[in-house]
Amino acid sequence: MEVADPLAVEAADTAWLIVACAMVLLMTPALAFFYGGLVRSKNALNTMMMSFAALGTVVVAWAILGYSLAFAPGNAWLGGLEFAFLRGVGLEPQGSIPHLLFMAFQGTFAIITAALISGAIAERMRFGAYLLFINLWMLAVYAPVCHWVWGDGWLARLGALDFAGGTVVHVNAGMAAIVAAMVLGPRRDYGRQALLPHNVPFVLLGAGLLWFGWFGFNAGSALAADATAALAFVNTLLAPAAALAAWMFLDRLSTRKMTAVGAATGIVVGLVAITPAAGFVGPMSALAIGALAAIPSYFAIMKRSKTRLDDSLEVAAAHGLGGMTGAVLTGIFATAAWGGTDGLVAGNWKQAAMQVVAVLAVMAFSGVMSFALLKAVNLVLPLRVSSREEGTGLDVPMHGEEAYTHGEGALLLIPSAAKTTQRSAPAAAHEPLEAGA
Amino acid sequence: MEVADPLAVEAADTAWLIVACAMVLLMTPALAFFYGGLVRSKNALNTMMMSFAALGTVVVAWAILGYSLAFAPGNAWLGGLEFAFLRGVGLEPQGSIPHLLFMAFQGTFAIITAALISGAIAERMRFGAYLLFINLWMLAVYAPVCHWVWGDGWLARLGALDFAGGTVVHVNAGMAAIVAAMVLGPRRDYGRQALLPHNVPFVLLGAGLLWFGWFGFNAGSALAADATAALAFVNTLLAPAAALAAWMFLDRLSTRKMTAVGAATGIVVGLVAITPAAGFVGPMSALAIGALAAIPSYFAIMKRSKTRLDDSLEVAAAHGLGGMTGAVLTGIFATAAWGGTDGLVAGNWKQAAMQVVAVLAVMAFSGVMSFALLKAVNLVLPLRVSSREEGTGLDVPMHGEEAYTHGEGALLLIPSAAKTTQRSAPAAAHEPLEAGA
Amino acid sequence: MEVADPLAVEAADTAWLIVACAMVLLMTPALAFFYGGLVRSKNALNTMMMSFAALGTVVVAWAILGYSLAFAPGNAWLGGLEFAFLRGVGLEPQGSIPHLLFMAFQGTFAIITAALISGAIAERMRFGAYLLFINLWMLAVYAPVCHWVWGDGWLARLGALDFAGGTVVHVNAGMAAIVAAMVLGPRRDYGRQALLPHNVPFVLLGAGLLWFGWFGFNAGSALAADATAALAFVNTLLAPAAALAAWMFLDRLSTRKMTAVGAATGIVVGLVAITPAAGFVGPMSALAIGALAAIPSYFAIMKRSKTRLDDSLEVAAAHGLGGMTGAVLTGIFATAAWGGTDGLVAGNWKQAAMQVVAVLAVMAFSGVMSFALLKAVNLVLPLRVSSREEGTGLDVPMHGEEAYTHGEGALLLIPSAAKTTQRSAPAAAHEPLEAGA
Amino acid sequence: MKLITAIIRPEKLNDVLEALFTAEIHGLTISRAQGHGGETEAVETYRGTTVKMELVEKVRIDIGVSESFVEPTISVLTRAARTGEVGDGKIFVVPVERVVRIRTGEEDQAAVTPALLAGQGV
């Protein structure tokens, strides 16, 4: 490989990061389908809009303030305001890619992390309160944690390994999800009725697109088109495959059926678990991480559904627990031979301990802050829809729409003046209409 | 960045353009879903096929003739025939990528532009007439305008800025859409019944995939994996996010609901508006362009639905008007510091004027030509389906299919000879069948 | 183009291959939608899971054994065990990309090839038997054939051309499909009832994503971001477009309707046919190959449906026959000028003959081996579901799920202890519930 | 008490609803149906097979009415649902022995009378 000028933008790296960033962006619509398929049809649009709205508002908040808080020079806890409003963030190289591109790449991580939380409170949170919450959360929880790990903060200095966001993204969002599910309380039909997914193919579509996008997420985190990117890529292929196989096997053992929702969940858990490890472990370790990570998440889901904690779409079990398992297994399987710091298997138990510290720190911070933010938002905008709206479904009261309509019995309200004219002049169409049609 | 041999194919640029071109290709299926979800289910396949058919026929017509008309050396108005049948279009460098790849990249633009128009005449145009029209339109309207702006034609010489097709693609298609909607006339139920989208998740899927593909569209238009591509990329992330946020805000203000169809539309309008500006403006200007562009398109849609102009899926408001706003705002926000020519904000009002000239010229040409082509096609193939077919929906009469079937009451017509044999020998299956099943 | 160190990993090539590999991976979910949309809704999940499960198990089997059998040094018939468990497969260059990335790229081919077969036995095969079969098939049929053609095996030495897998992937899977359809026997309702696709938009979605992914498949097979990749890319744009146009034309001629299912099929057939030729023929030949390949596959489908061979989703006609046509046409249109060996048109009839040999050899091997494997699997796990399960649909008995549910009449089974408690304490929700709700 | 069941074209449903509401008939239930009658049949094709679609989309309307409303309801229905082409549908009138309003347990006439009008003995 040619030796690159450390201060130059490299074309190949730029090409790869542009594509990687586009792939990560696609993960949020993918999440909309993964989550949207799992809810009942009367809440399908609301659930999807929780992801799509993050695409709008979180990006703007990231450009204006979040990026600076996460990556501008600051202290061990938080970045400064130097990059607010993207001042000084231009096309000059940051590593071997334009600084602005780095900002955008990190921005797509912020979007999806915020959107992940929506799975915990699906089918019952007011949309306005949700929007306010995730934007505050991104600024007050995600940006700091991001700074700790990737922005030269205290966890980075400590030496905690997180290749692409096991703690920053998944443990962080998973903890916020638990708290949000507790603060909101369970859905009114939870535990009394079967709350079945309305469209499992959408769930599979979401899982497929998430996997595709996740290659950008993990291999893009190498920030260059180099051997590390290739390693991260291959591990992101192997670990979810192993997790998927393991999940189907567990499903088969415990229910005698290999469910499609289970398969989709297995893929996501495998992706989550390899995220912190992707550039630090070899391919056989990736297979092991994927397969091992399936186990705790599988049983957590089995148990969770018997409790009163209505983490509706299993964010905590899939992302929170999956991220924890992955972060800890990173400390176990990482090896200098593949580009990481040596971990437990290579004889360095300290790395495993550091991973545990990082996980606990993020859990504590995310848990406390998320709770405080939700309570604060609740003072301004009530968090929960009314029981009646929950019964009808949120799509009509929150968004004025239904996901699927036939149009029958839907009467157009014509502004009264126009009405008479139009009614009597349908013949404005080019062809004569059928009698009475 | 290493200095590239001006006559060599660069690997990184080739890698990026291949990917970018694949992404642009994906926009047409994405459009099929965006449009297909918005119509009633009885017209879903017809609407989707209008995009898919463009993938077939327009590509062929582009390779055979369109590319030459747009990019072969010619005069200020039209390219020559030198490249017809791709003669002389090979793997030699065009810029830093193979010429053939440049041809393909431009070809994907031609497809989507033609397919865009279908939104204006959805649910009522005969399929054959549509196919004929869009192919003629691509050759007689798109190729010339493309030549004017990107093929060293008069608008290029004038200095009009259009980074990735605000005028060439969006104003052009939007104007054709208005004309087509007028020539075809409104749907027979228009203004009398509620014509609701049958599958809003498909609309969101389309919007998500369009955004993904649009990164290839805009950042690929840099024709290299360089800082300009990175800038265009980041702007294509920021502007639609701002437009989406602005749209949700406007929706909230005027109807108290943030609709999902509105969100999808907002994304598209933001993408359209940044298209001409992507490589010429800074990121904060991109946010401004996105947010500002939402306003006229939003209100145009509110008003349009009260008129007799049945631009069924709002092509004119989203693409035509969005493209106009974007083209003019390019003339306002462009700045040499970010790679454009200075615009109004940087003190050069002439650029803004030139942008207006370009928009008006394309509108006039596209409007007149589209009208003439439609009238001409109508002489050969009637444009409009019968009122009865409109009632049934176009899927069965035009395509012999329904989008969703249960198979009940659908009797297989068995060629009479075979019938008796088959009926009496269903036991050819490996297992004995249930009695009477 | 700069001269690359033959022993170095090139950043641009690595960037492109990472993306290409991600694109190929996406083809399997795409196939799940292509196939899943074509079946009846009661079998939708089973059909989709047949693709998704391949993503899990085949990847693992490939990493552990398959890759070694295909690509480790061995004899003319099979690779050795040197690379088993990926021993010695690391980040060192293989060509100009990391060896591990090459392994992954080839792995995604193995997945989709195995998944393709599922279309032949859709709606009637037991899921466990299917899983066992495709994994054995990948190891015992795909890996050897892959070795013959790309792993320095006898077909490679003979000089047979197969750019990206016309014989290895498509003829191979197509032949296995015919055999599997024969061994399983027709569906119980086949030939007696109309077995209509339940969701044609899903079929189109699958076709669109397949096309997108196929760019990675074909252009990625250049294993570098060079002019050959660009050529393969452009041909993968032109051939399916021509096939789509030809298919619509044939459809129009023979049924007077241009069907959407036909359009989707036409795209796939064009993609299949250009696969062996992509880097060896010029763009005009690609148009010809696409258009010509549509013809035999079109009529094969028309005829097949009148026979008792229930190749349910037309794998043999689309992939088997399409691959044959493509492989033979490669021998006809290939030319040294575009990077291939000269073929028939360029005066070298031997190349065409060699192509025929390769096709016949793969057909014979795949046919015999697939038959033997199916019979062997049948001894362990019965291949076919019961007639009753076929009537109900496979989703519930095999996967314990339905693709689309409304949740009405679905009673939650609450572990009896918990039941009383929960019933009497629904008020754990934050708001008072409606009386009796 | 009678139960009036009408099978109509889906595209006429909105007209029928408006006409019923105008005639002060407010309680009704619809469901989606498919009918076979004298309509010409559609033929579809799927990959080499030809399929005759024997059934056409219809909407079924069920209206429970007291005797005095039977005649007006039928006449509103026939008027609003008619196009004059084959396939307009049928109306069936079935005797009802009891009607119960679930919310209140009210029976018969009271059950089908809109609550607000109940006092007026309509």
Add this chain to the structure above:
Amino acid sequence: MKLITAIIRPEKLNDVLEALFTAEIHGLTISRAQGHGGETEAVETYRGTTVKMELVEKVRIDIGVSESFVEPTISVLTRAARTGEVGDGKIFVVPVERVVRIRTGEEDQAAVTPALLAGQGV
């Protein structure tokens, strides 16, 4: 006049339609339904919850016939819809007071008789 309502298995619908048409019974309306009877119930699982599906897909057929057609219709239905396994369904015969053909306003017998046969007094 009677209204015959049959609840049958969806997979038998095509057989039933063919048998009805062969027996010259051409006017009918179907709708999708779900039934609960003596069938064994399916159990599904969703992420740790187990769900008993109490309802099985059925199709409902409504046929308005004149008296003389009641017997043949029932016998055609029972024959064509029978598999002999639990879950084959039920037939209900309900008296109808009036039948109206919306297109013409014709009533009763004329309304259910296929137009082309009307002259023959079938």
Add this chain to the structure above:
Amino acid sequence: MKLITAIIRPEKLNDVLEALFTAEIHGLTISRAQGHGGETEAVETYRGTTVKMELVEKVRIDIGVSESFVEPTISVLTRAARTGEVGDGKIFVVPVERVVRIRTGEEDQAAVTPALLAGQGV
């Protein structure tokens, strides 16, 4: 023999089913319906148009019962389907002349009686 048709809220269906099964009423058929009654109407918006949704999702339950079961069925239905808010729905009782069990051809009482109980003359 009677046919009891109830129009209820979809969200009450599971409660109703449980209550019916508890009361030993096992044969029934449901279908999805949409109703219009005294409920407040939803308004939706679509790109500048405002649409009044006149119809609300309902479920229709049809239960064929012998005379002695009419009263208990109605009382179970009213109890389990009631919320007390406008929109709870209606129950219609229609006389049935014949009931046939397709599987066996059994008629009337025997046809609606669960097979296992038939011997006990319930």
